[in-house]
Amino acid sequence: MILSSRETCIAYRCPYCGTGVKSMVGVFSLSGAVKKLKCDCGSSELKITQLRDGKLRISAPCIFCMTEHSFVISSKLFFDKELFVYPCPYSAIDMIFIGTPEAVSAALDKSEQEFIKMLRDSGIDDLDRLHGELDRDDDETPIDSSLYDAVMFTIRDLIDSGNVTCCCDDGDYDVAVSDDHVKVFCRNCGASCDIPTDSELAVRAFELCNHLKLEKL
Template identity: 25%
Template structure:
């Protein structure tokens, strides 16, 4: 008889948006009766608390409700062979999975962490001033972040993104710097399409509203021209 003593977690970080994988060991709960999983950016991802013999509470942070959902589950279900879907009870949004590593990793491929996909999932199109521009700006920002081009001067690479009807606000929690990226007009889209690096100024406040006043950006067009010079 095979007794499972570990399970794999795949979950979307509610702070930085990264898709994280963690192994949870049954023995990690021994003695202290609780376990907390954190993202590489430091944000809370999952809490497991032993309520009584054979019963657990899961604390699941929700990117939709901006709170923690509590779910009671049996030890047989938590450590069993069937994959557990972690969902938001209000929206039905899938937040993550717990189960066997192979199946969890396969399911996680559909758990897209992109800003654009997340907004589509939440049905926020009618909220934006210009949905088409906002989606393209978010796609550009996601590409910049995926390529390591979004960071702060203070050394922090985990930049939070707050989404508003006409803009994105990039926030560094380490030094409290802010960079605003407008996403309302075609001109706003052209600005972010011409850069591949956004560096937040330490303790600073900046706007990404024109190439002329954004010295902390690496401009794609300028680099291309230099190659031909």
């Protein structure tokens, strides 16, 4: 089935309330200002920006690692594809859905089931427990050091196995540690990626990662 080139459906899942947020997007609505798809809870939004070459940059917060992921897609793929999905780079679970309303709804439902299973496998029973650590006061219990150790082990394993890539042909990779994340970066081209260490689910998802692509901001 080929979708009309004038309109498509786009959806993401709000990382704060867990609701699947969907909207139809027409070709004329993308001209000019940034198109925003906001969750009714008011805590998150997906942004669509039309670039000078006609391509579209799509950005949305990730329910798995609580960071914003961004990618560029051609307008033809955006409007003509029956279903296009963009996965979280760490968990490989789909987080942004584009296509026909029927295909997007089905993919969103499937992603919800995968997300619920991941929560249960991690011993997390609600979103408050998933992201509650983001609201810690400085005098509360510090983040479990085992999460940091798991991230560092996975990073080193990816580097040693040649599964980290960047913008140059001969990457020279290193890490920089912060309170809530570990930055993996290339000394040569400056490309980087921040890996959260303050969310158990994000860490468990990153442990499943088999390739890490560093990008320039």
